[in-house]
Amino acid sequence: MDRWYWCDSSLTFGEIVASTAKSIRLYDGDKKTTFEDGHLTLTNLRLLWRHESQSSSLGLHLGLVALVEEEPGGFTSSPKLILHLAMPSHTQPAGPVTTSHNSHIKLCFKQGGCSSFHQGLQKALTDQEWEKLTVQTTPTNHQTNKRPQGKTIHTGILGIERAIQAKQQQTNQNISRAFEDLKNLMDLAKDMVAISKSISSKMKERSGEVSADDTTQFRSYLLSLGIDDPVTRETHGSATTYHHNLAREIANALETPVKEAGGVMLLSEVYCRINRARGLQLLSPEDVMNACQVMKQSNQSIHLHTFESGVQVVQSVGLDQEKVMKDTVEALQRYETLGMSAGDLARECGLPLLLAQERLLQAETCAEAVRDESSQGLRFYPNLFFTRDAQ
Amino acid sequence: MTEFEWPWQYSFPPFFTLQPNVDVRKTQLDAWCSLVLGWARKNNVGQIDVTGATSMAVFRNDSISRALPADGIRVVLDELAKRGNLEWTDKTKRRGYLFWRSVREWGQQIYQWAQDTSRINTVCTLFEINQGDETAGQEFHGLDGDILIKALKALEVAGKAELMDFGDNQGVKFL
Numbered sequence: 169m170d171r172w173y174w175c176d177s178s179l180t181f182g183e184i185v186a187s188t189a190k191s192i193r194l195y196d197g198d199k200k201t202t203f204e205d206g207h208l209t210l211t212n213l214r215l216l217w218r219h220e221s222q223s224s225s226l227g228l229h230l231g232l233v234a235l236v237e238e239e240p241g242g243f244t245s246s247p248k249l250i251l252h253l254a255m256p257s258h259t260q261p262a263g264p265v266t267t268s269h270n271s272h273i274k275l276c277f278k279q280g281g282c283s284s285f286h287q288g289l290q291k292a293l294t295d296q297e298w299e300k301l302t303v304q305t306t307p308t309n310h311q312t313n314k315r316p317q318g319k320t321i322h323t324g325i326l327g328i329e330r331a332i333q334a335k336q337q338q339t340n341q342n343i344s345r346a347f348e349d350l351k352n353l354m355d356l357a358k359d360m361v362a363i364s365k366s367i368s369s370k371m372k373e374r375s376g377e378v379s380a381d382d383t384t385q386f387r388s389y390l391l392s393l394g395i396d397d398p399v400t401r402e403t404h405g406s407a408t409t410y411h412h413n414l415a416r417e418i419a420n421a422l423e424t425p426v427k428e429a430g431g432v433m434l435l436s437e438v439y440c441r442i443n444r445a446r447g448l449q450l451l452s453p454e455d456v457m458n459a460c461q462v463m464k465q466s467n468q469s470i471h472l473h474t475f476e477s478g479v480q481v482v483q484s485v486g487l488d489q490e491k492v493m494k495d496t497v498e499a500l501q502r503y504e505t506l507g508m509s510a511g512d513l514a515r516e517c518g519l520p521l522l523l524a525q526e527r528l529l530q531a532e533t534c535a536e537a538v539r540d541e542s543s544q545g546l547r548f549y550p551n552l553f554f555t556r557d558a559q
Numbered sequence: 560m561t562e563f564e565w566p567w568q569y570s571f572p573p574f575f576t577l578q579p580n581v582d583v584r585k586t587q588l589d590a591w592c593s594l595v596l597g598w599a600r601k602n603n604v605g606q607i608d609v610t611g612a613t614s615m616a617v618f619r620n621d622s623i624s625r626a627l628p629a630d631g632i633r634v635v636l637d638e639l640a641k642r643g644n645l646e647w648t649d650k651t652k653r654r655g656y657l658f659w660r661s662v663r664e665w666g667q668q669i670y671q672w673a674q675d676t677s678r679i680n681t682v683c684t685l686f687e688i689n690q691g692d693e694t695a696g697q698e699f700h701g702l703d704g705d706i707l708i709k710a711l712k713a714l715e716v717a718g719k720a721e722l723m724d725f726g727d728n729q730g731v732k733f734l
Contacts, residue, residue, distance in 0.1 A: 507572060535580050538573040542625060549573050553586045556567065 169196035169273060171256045173263040175227040177218055179211060182297070186210045187288040191278040192217065194226075195248070197270030208275065210288050212297040226264065228273075231298050232256060238286050239274070247282035249275045249289070300338065412466050414451070414459035419468035421445050422482070426470050431487040434520055435460065435472070435480040475526050496527045497536050500550045507540050507547030563601045565620075566594055575625035577634060591627075591635045596644055600659035607636065607645070609653050658706065665699055665710035670719050672697055673733040682723065682732045685711075 172194075179185070193204035194217060203226065209216040218225035234252045241247035252272045277285070322330070422441060426433045439456045451459075460472040460482060473483045499516050500508055508516075514524035528548045531537035537548045568574040568590045578584045598604070598617045612618055612632045619626035627635070636655065639645035643661030648654045658665075669688060673679060676693065688694060689702045699707070711731050714720035723730045 532580055535583050538578055538580075538583055539576055540573040540625075541576045542572070547572075549571070551583060552571060552573075553568075553578075553583055553590070 169194075169201065169265040169268040169270065170263060171232050171253050171260075171273070172217070172226040172228050172265070173261040174224055175216075175261065177216065177223065177225045180213065183211045183213045186212060186292055187285060189277060189279075189281045189285050193276040193278065195274035195276060196265070196268055197272060198274070200276075203264075204276075205278075208285075210285065210292060212292055212295060215289075228253075229260075229298070230292055231296075233289075233293060236286065236289055236293065238282065241282075246276050246278045247280070248277065249282060249286055251275065299334075411455070411459045411462050414455065415463045415466055415468055418442050418456070418459055419463060419470050423469045423484070426482060426484055430517075430519070431484040431492075432523060433482050434522055435482060437520070438482050475529075477526070477529065479522055479526055481523065481526075492527065493531060493534060493536060496531045497550060500531070500537055500548060504550060507549050509545055509547045563598055566590065566597075569594065569620055570623060572623055572625050575620070575627050575631070577628075577631045588635065588638050592639055592642065592644070595635065595639065596657070596659040599657045605657055607655050607657050609633070609636065609655075612636075660698075662706065662709045662713050665702065665706065666713040666717070666719075668697070668699055669707075669710060670714055670733065672699075679733050682730050684725075684728050684730045686728065688731070 187210045189208045189210075192206050192208040194201045194206070203217065203219070206217045206219045209218070209225075212230075214230055215228040216225045217228075228251075232253045232255075234254050237250040237252075239248040239250055250272055251274070254271075275285075418438065422433070422438060425441060435457065438460070439451070439453055442456060443450045457480070460480075463482075464471040468485075470482050470484050472480060474480050495517065496513070499513055502516075503512060508528070510521055510525040510528055513519065513528060514521045517524070519527070528537060532539060532548065535554065536551055538551050538553060540547045540549060568587075574587065574590070578587050595617055599607075607615075609632070613626065613629060618632055636645055636652075639657070640647060640655065643663050644658050645655045646658070646662075648656065672694065673683075685704070685707055689699060689704070689707050694700045699710075702710075708722075708729070711720055711722055714731075714733075715722055719734055721732045721734060723732060
């Protein structure tokens with residue numbers, strides 16, 4: 169608490185206000201002080217605390233702040249900022265407290281604004297404008313031969329040398345900061361150039377089977393630079409040769425497995441199987457889906473079918489829907505007494521659960537099955553309303 | 560009094576779930592309507608309260624632990640109202656009078672009897688109709704007085720009868 173000193177509320181030369189906060193209470197270490205409900209101003213050089221009733225403020229030089237921590241608030245306490253401070257200099261003007269055990273103070277934000285103030289404070293601390301200002305003003309000081317702050321020497325030849333060195337450093341920093349953005353751009357461009365070279369070479373080798381990973385990376389770079397995607401890919405309907413070729417490949421590879429699975433296979437299973445078959449150069453789910461969507465156009469032996477509920481499956485072209493329905497009804501009749509759930513049908517017919525569910529729903533739409541919703545779940549019965557004579 | 564004979568649907572769990580398939584639902588509602596009316600007739604239930612309906616024996620079967628949910632009950636009651644078997648007491652549709660035979664049907668039956676016994680263009684008292692000897696074999700014999708009046712009013716609207724007041728008695732002229 170002894171780092172604070174009384175001063176008037178005006179700003180010194182080169183001082184700019186960064187942010188303000190209201191309703192701040194000062195803590196000496198962990199103890200509350202009587203300095204509460206004040207207005208806190210952060211400038212690029214100092215922290216100023218002032219109560220409305222007073223004209224003079226308490227000032228704290230930012231150069232003394234070694235570390236800032238944030239203490240989030242709880243039910244009973246408000247968020248606080250903990251400032252760990254260095255030893256004050258001898259030339260500091262008088263403050264409210266001459267000595268204090270604690271090397272840290274706390275600022276209590278009763279009305280919030282703690283995090284934004286913290287950010288502003290961090291910025292001010294990294295900028296360290298007071299260093300630059302002292303560097304600029306020291307050359308005039310050395311004539312009066314005043315004892316300087318801290319241990320660094322600002323007077324004499326050493327002082328002048330130090331000043332020149334500091335100025336050089338500053339200029340370097342400025343230049344490098346200005347060109348930082350360009351450096352990032354150059355890095356990105358280097359990657360992009362390498363990728364575009366690889367893609368063009370691959371394209372020359374063989375048409376169609378370009379790895380999707382490279383192109384997606386390329387696209388993501390383009391997007392991050394804000395360039396519109398020049399290679400318009402499919403959405404619905406139109407597709408590149410890539411997808412047509414892919415559709416052919418999938419159809420050839422999976423025609424038999426789909427037939428063995430009863431003529432219907434979930435899209436997720438198709439994705440797994442085709443990637444397993446390929447081994448290397450895996451396909452993205454999006455590519456598999458797009459390829460399946462163009463299957464019908466290119467007259468493959470299997471094509472994509474979307475159910476009402478949104479589930480997508482790949483079906484053999486010659487699939488007999490009637491037979492599927494009959495199988496479902498037969499299975500239902502075996503479960504006449506207790507009803508059949510999707511899980512039961514899946515177990516009975518060796519189908520994936522999602523597919524079993526779809527079959528039951530389809531049977532319901534065709535009035536072959538009726539549903540029974542209860543706390544025990546959804547079960548289906550054969551449609552006795554139609555088949556049995558009502559009394 | 561024999562126990563009410565529950566129809567086979569009453570033990571069929573899907574009966575208690577409102578079917579989404581339109582055709583199936585129609586058949587389901589037909590079954591529900593005849594069940595509710597048959598049960599009401601047997602147990603002499605003349606009124607239905609929507610809030611208490613979920614606990615009514617006709618809408619639940621604890622032996623298969625199924626009960627028609629509230630929205631299902633409402634659909635059934637609306638269907639009954641559409642067929643003329645339920646008459647709401649107020650606009651909020653919380654209570655209704657249940658007629659196992661709709662008022663219209665009663666009116667038609669009475670008019671048929673009037674035609675068969677050549678009472679057209681004559682006047683009858685209401686007593687004669689529901690309690691007289693001549694109607695002993697008819698279904699509407701012993702019909703509740705209020706319902707009889709409603710039935711005759713329905714005939715009046717159809718232009719087949721005219722209600723009259725003779726002081727103590729009430730009468731009707733068939734046209």
